[in-house]
Amino acid sequence: MRKTMLRRWTTIACFSLVAAIAGVAGAGLARAHDAEHYAAGAPGDPKTPARVIELRMTEADGKMLFQPDRIEVRRGEQIRFVLKNTGALEHEFMLATKAENAKHAELMQKYPDMEHDDPNGRRVKPNGESQILWRFTKPGEFEFACLIPGHYESGMRGTIIVK
Ligand SMILES: [Cu+2]
DSSP: OHHHHHHHHHHHHHHHHHHHHHOOOTTHHHHHHHHHHTTTOEEOOTTSOOEEEEEEEEEETTEEEEESOEEEEOTTOEEEEEEEEOSSSOEEEEEEOHHHHHHHHHHHHHOTTOOOEETTEEEEOTTOEEEEEEEOOSOEEEEEEOOSTTTTTTTOEEEEEEO
């Protein structure tokens, strides 16, 4: 029950973010929300093969980080990200453009309890594991980041190059 309510609230918070970014209202909001989420490509298709990339989310020497923090993929490639939180704190994986993650991180400062459970974003508990299946349909440079306040700022982000 509590989780359902939390998730609903998260959705509302996410919509507010998009409104702030795109400056749109009404019916255009849902469309903008999708565009926001899918800037880095499209959700994957579980019926087609995927290359597995294991990503660790952790803390070390007072820093929070992803290992690895640089990934190269081919355009059109489907990746199954296996997210393993080996740290002591909760962490997030959010796949978007650098600019979007920066704006989203700002919003997270205001709504620190905003949890993500989206095709391109997931929160993972300590010792927990989750997966994101993603198809990189656009060339360019994208970013995966933990948007939990303090984490993003301490460098918890990585780069994905789509060639
Ligand atoms: Cu984190």
